[in-house]
Amino acid sequence: MGTPTVGVRIRGRGADVFSVALGAGLGAVARYGVESAVGPGWGALWLVNVLGSALLGLLLSAVTATPTRAGDAAAGSEPRPSPGRLTPLLGTGFLGGFTTFSTAAVMALDGPSGVGFLAGMTLGCVLAAAGGWRLATRVRR
């Protein structure tokens, strides 16, 4: 599809931009809610990121027939069946805004084992995403 400018691409995707904004705003508020309830720290981050990764794996597996790249799904690079319309709102938006990388990167600088915590979180989130993916695959069969 060539590489049109962002402006050209966005014009046809106004609804998706709105969905992403709404979803990401709500996702960030949900993350803030977890941080407020659990208290800021690695515990809240683990909860948010592992849960969000599992749900994204579940969602993407549910809306796509074959393993896909999340970035491509987010970009809507090809026409998808109607459930795929939920991806900008729930995937790119809500779960993207719910989970976060920057706080983990800053917190990793606190203490000597911070980078290890971040690496462990990455492993945990990849496993969670794989678990979510398999769950949706099984349900579909």
Next chain:
Amino acid sequence: MSVLWVFLGGAAGGVLRYLLALRFASRDPARLAPGLIAANLLGSLALGVIARVTVDTGYLLWGTGLCGGLTTFSTFAVEVLGVLRTGRRLAALLQAGAMIVGGVGAAALGLWLGGLFG
């Protein structure tokens, strides 16, 4: 009120991440999407600065909201999973490691830059 700042920042950050994903998409399943890498590194750098120069409401808008919404862990995890599914385990490990080291490095740079202004 604090929830409103988090919402606005998160919405703006999410849209920025979406635009980066559109602009810097990748068709190679064995590579993390460049848009995702850009969003996470940029957000980590920015949060380092923001952690130094903002407090309270400012942090909720720019930190918890904007940087939290711009960066993401769930897409990162799914993308690493995607690379693993191509069978290239070493590539998945190296790219995940590079994201971690790059993100922490960007955050450290941001904290240093923020310290100059803060």
